[in-house]
Amino acid sequence: MTAVYHALSRQHDASLAVAELAAQLPLAQISIVLFFCSSRYDLKQLAAAFSERFSDTQLVGCTTAGEISREGYEAGSVCAIGFHHAYFSCQAQVIEQLDGFDLLRAQRTITPLFAKLPQANHQHILALTLLDGLSSQEEVVLLQLETALGRIPHFGGSAGDNNQLRRTHVFFQKQFYSNAAVVILLQTALPFQVFSGHHLVPRAEKFVVTAASADYRTVYEIDAEPAATVYSRLVGCDPEHLTATVFALHPLAVKIGQEYYVRSIQRVNADGSLTFYCALGLGAVLTAMDNTPMLPALAALFADCEKTVGPPLFTLGCDCVLRRQELAERGLLAEASAFYHENQVIGFSTYGEHHEGVHLNQTFTGVMFGQPSIDTIEMEIPCDR
Incomplete structure (x- = not known):
């Protein structure tokens, strides 16, 4: 028996693409279908x-901002995962109107989903979040959901729109939503490991945000100078030459505790300000980061997960779009695609990643599921369809 099913369509016509997906998935055996689609x-x-x-x-x-299928990086496609109901019990809910999202709304979202899952094996639950990547609400929403989830492992990604930065969407049941999120609880007897990792190391240069709007994720001044001027001087190019590739190759981060969390630049604005994918407030200290080789770091991350789950079944991954752009700039997309294929990775390129209530940038974040064992089959989750 197969625990998960994968489907892919590169058809440009929406109806043909969905028909092709449906033909690849045994829907009567599936608890939930999760898909990632091009905004084209x-x-x-x-x-x-x-x-x-x-x-x-x-x-x-x-x-x-790009898909990851069984064959590696995709563009202009739709890929899907079907979770077999013998191995997964799944409940999902949309959250509309993210503005002002608070703990009470988070609890009212999570509690009913949790109650619908089979009561046995409650320790085998994880949460996945998908969120409008241009809503600027990730920090607040994820923090409240993490509180409501308690000890349940949590990861996810923010929707993209192929780098157009106009409008991103999540989908629930019959429609697409903006300014919304979807929360999915997956209960399984399979071994799994939620993880997050990156390949960046700190440099000596540090800067202070001296004028910013956290609500709009825009930094106007760094060290009392226009933000784009300071950043351009750091990377060695004129402000008018700042591109997504430059942002990918020259990231900035904030240090929280002993960890560095990347705050990726989304765009440079006409007034010389910089808009980020994550919120930054007045007084934040930014550290310049260096890129170490990405694929060896990713291989080490996967090897570490396999110590917990054993031989992997597949990995559901949320991969920052700036990582993809870095790989393209370095001519490594084909090598990365081969790695994803060999390691059975399915997922998408994001406008931000979610891990245990924190909004991240320039990471590979996800969950690795281990192979079913005889014991796992005996522990099959009862179907609540």
């Missing part, structure tokens, strides 16, 4: 096709 699709047509073909199946997903 006509989303109204895509939603209508999903409603027709997946009408009796729990269905969640989001738009991307």
